[in-house]
Amino acid sequence: MREFSVVGKDIPRPDAWLKATGKAVYTDDIKLPGMLYGKLLRSPLPHARIVNIDVSKAQALPGVKCVITGQDIPKVKYGNWRLFPATQDEYALAIDKVRFVGDEVAAVAAIDPDIAAEALQLIEVEYEELPPVFDIESALKEGAPVIHEESPNNVSVTRKIEYGDVEEGFSKADYVREDTFTVHAVSHAYLEPCSTVAQCDLDGRITLWTSTQTPYIIQCLLASTLEMRENDVRVIKPYVGGGFGGKMELRPWEFCAAFMAKLTGRPVKFTLTREEELATGRRRHPMVIYSKVGFKKDGTLVAKDLKISLDGGGYNSMGPTATFLCGNFGAMLYRYPNYRFFGQHVYTNKPPAGAMRGFGAPQSLFATETQMNMAAEELGIDPIELRIKNAMVEGDVIPDVATISSCGFIDSLKEAARMSNWKKKRKSLAPGEGIGVGCYSFISGGVFNWFNTQYPFSAAEVRVFSDGTAHLLTMASDIGQGSDTALKQILAEELGLEMKDIRVTSADTAVTPQADLGTWGSRVTLMAGNAVIDAAKKIKEKLFGAVSARFNLNVIYDMECKGGRVYAKGRPDRGMSFGEAVAMVQKAQRGEPLVARGYYTPRGKGLVTPAFSFGAQVAHVAVDQETGKVEVKKIWTAHDCGTVINPMAAEGQLEGSIHMALGYALSEQFVMDKGKTLNTTFLDYKIPAAMDMPQSKSAIVDTYEPEGPMGAKEVGEGLVSPTAPAIAEAVYHATGYRCKDLPITPEKILKGLRDTKKRKRKRS
Amino acid sequence: MGLPKFNYVAPETVQEACQILEKLGGQAKVMAGGTDLLIKMKHGALRPKTIVGLRKIKELRKISFRKNQGLFIGAMALLEEVASHPKVKKLYPAVAYAASQTATVQIRNMGTVVGNICNAAPSADNIPSLMAFGAELIIASPNGERRILLENFFKGPGEVNLNRGELVKGVLVPPPPEGSGVSYQFISQRSKVDIAAVCVAAMVVIDKGRTRDVKIVLGAVAPTPIRALEAEGLLRGKKLADRSIQKAAEQASQEARPITDMRATSEYRRLMVAVLTKRALLEARQMALAS
């Protein structure tokens, strides 16, 4: 195992200084001379035809500089699935119809935000109401209102996966169970509301500062919707206050800011309110999941048949990816010799669901893991034993999808059981307490090029200088997860430099090398990390050549960069400082700076991802039998993320995942009435507070991912999946109430307790 | 989210405040901490032309205790000040506790107990325990002062018995009787830092083993905080045994008139009234016996 100097250390993030002192500039902190403030008019109706919009009164309001509607903008639809233009179903401002409460209808730019808000009240929109649908079942009914003409049955995307022979598999099963699970929508609830500032140069080029996780995607889609050339749009990502999947598409305010900046010649800023975020923002897909699994008597899995319907809301958003992925996640964790999946993405008149941390996994794995727990009980096998029996191992092949190149799943299960004292607690907890297990596997970035990029998936440029410093340029986007730090660590390790020797410039599409698909699907560490290593290797080759020539080294010598020096391995005296080596190369190149670019695009890695992470989690709960309230007392996690680049940051990702998953399991949900979201403040959209968090203990299982940079792979996104099924099983263990429809509420538990009592009475 | 436009005045005396309120009538809103008022205004639920800020009226910040009169909490006394006041903690622990469980640290540093009362949310944390103590409000007007029993103050959600020109100066809580105990219990389904889905306060006075007096106050289960009078009747004059507590709790649950909203269903609220009433009575009994 390689010894690291910088990688694998608890290094505080360099950007934390700026954030701790309030100096880090987020998009809404930007103020440009002459800047206008934008606001969006949104549809109050879930489904309606726009008959007429009269903006004259708004335009006449003093201080208003620009009002636009769907009639004013280029008729170009957008969506992240560029490879399949039919999936691109959205205009920046509604043109013919509105499809959810909150659909953007018009935009105003004024000299101050209050005037812009006042102007919105003066826009008169005449709607012709259309019958709405709010759930999957009604949307799929014969004769249901059609939300998009292009999808007459309201199904926009379907996906099938099949391998083995499912029917034959079930015929060999001793035990088969069928269950239907439903899971609900939740909000990303990043603390920084979306914000964007656009500026138009004299030559008509656009610069957009925006709170995004995907500057390159924004650049491309903004260019196409503005009917501009890609290179005439520059997207800069300032510090971003969290994204979690909610900031990875072109959004109407980004388009409107740029479009109105062009029209007015003045910078335009939009910042959403929390109310807008919660009432109309993207959310995690609600799903109806039918799952049938078959086992042999001894617990061996023989077949799985999975059918998932996704409630997509009014537009596709990232729904096609979620449809694709939830079927892949359904096949993960265990060895299913026969597997079949059918997924369909269904339109409804609700705010669109999009990508959210886990991207189909929290839903799909809630079903898998709950069903596994149910099967374990009926088969009379310990739930962890049953999992170990069926667990994927290194070298396993998922047909047409991937080969598992590293896997610490069984070790994770064993470690979680050991840490939590599983066997003992399972038998001897106080009344009203319970423990349960849930597991996950996740991707390290996607392979399938739905964005249809013409560039490598990740790129890095490394410049080195004779003063012993380096400059890393990458389009990878740090949105708080810490990629700037991790990539800096990787480069420091490769070049034998210290963190302070490296400057990072990231996520500016005009400056950093083309391209990077952005921060989603846990792709950055692996993909951008590999690009950094590629660039560093090219730099090192040059340095090694210069040092080798200087000391007249035998060509068989291995060389290294370490401790700020470049030298022959085993002969540290044959070498020089990093800066001197750079100077030598530069001299040899007659002044040309030493710069290298590195790239990474996953190839030959199947359809889904180059590498999978795995893990197991145990939750201990106490349930108040009178009120039904659940207290999660402790969570133990053992996970496999390959080489850990920064353990402190990885632990932060884990704890953040537990937070988000705790909300998903217990406290977060949207209360909707006829398509309208009612809980639009953090008072009633309840993310856990510091007091709600359980104790957490974790262990990292040692694995090495051959495809990853220095053996690293995904951490911190997959971890959002195991918690809900673990808590659900713990609640079942404590009360006898089995949750098949998230979230787990006190009311459902009390009803479950009453039913359990009734059942017991009947039995006795 | 911006605030709508309004005028702001900050009188320096109660008298001046009342005169302004008399002049402006319904167009003015009194602001103590503003933590409820400003949110309602941001959501467009209220659009007063003028806000009358009480910050400059020094006497309203007062919290005082006199043996024969009891506790006075001025209209501008912060939730945090009430929660941490040594006399309140010692003699009216349920009042201090309710204040300490209201919203968050920051809101408790801005909001006031009297503001919480006057906002008249059915779920207000600070009303049930004060009602259980038999608190009165002292209301000033240009013509003098009047007192009203807290339980007669509420007309409906956000609606109170105040006439034009009147200002609530503070709340007066009688000295706790010998052998009494008051408990405040609440539940929210979702988080430990959450608005109450149901709250209950119970007061018992135990004299020679019998319940000389009892009050059960239910919050968030009717348009205003209410007394569960029939449940109280089951206990008054009787021994406060576990069985009768259970019966009274079930009776209180029948007296509740809960609705379903985004915080809980009516069924759950009704069930919780019984649970919390039982817990409140048990704790109040324990306190009474220990006093």
Place this chain on the structure above:
Amino acid sequence: MMHKISIKVNGDLYVLSVEPWKTLNQVLREDLNLTGTKLGCGTGDCGACTVLVDGRSVTSCLTLAVEMDGKEILTVEGLAPAGEELHPIQRAFVEKGAIQCGYCTPGMELSALYLLKNNPSPSEAEIREALSGNLCRCTGYNKIVEAVQWAAKELKAEKSKSTRSK
């Protein structure tokens, strides 16, 4: 109507004319360009806009600027003692991995300061309670709690050092 107010922010005196409907948050961010104080919700629920007014933590989004006349306000920009780069609380947040996206950080630090001023040796439960008016979506709070524990120790050590040297 405009109201004239004079406020001291991080020790600096400002005399301003404000409209009554402007919040302290708006005045800090827009008029004084002190953008370290964030706005996460506007309804006092998330705590990202927390500042200290005369030593008490408040949410600046629900504080009217007009009521701040004569007050002393401390924002994240004024947290570090004169001549120092970081306050021990800030250093603890940086070192202990308590910062991810950083949007909750300024408010969180001021809530921590308010706690430690009133309770220099808080228990873990007291820290969690004191921070419950500050939402964080990234960290799961545990590292923030650790940072506050660490800062408490540092501050006590500093205090005992300075008393000894007196």
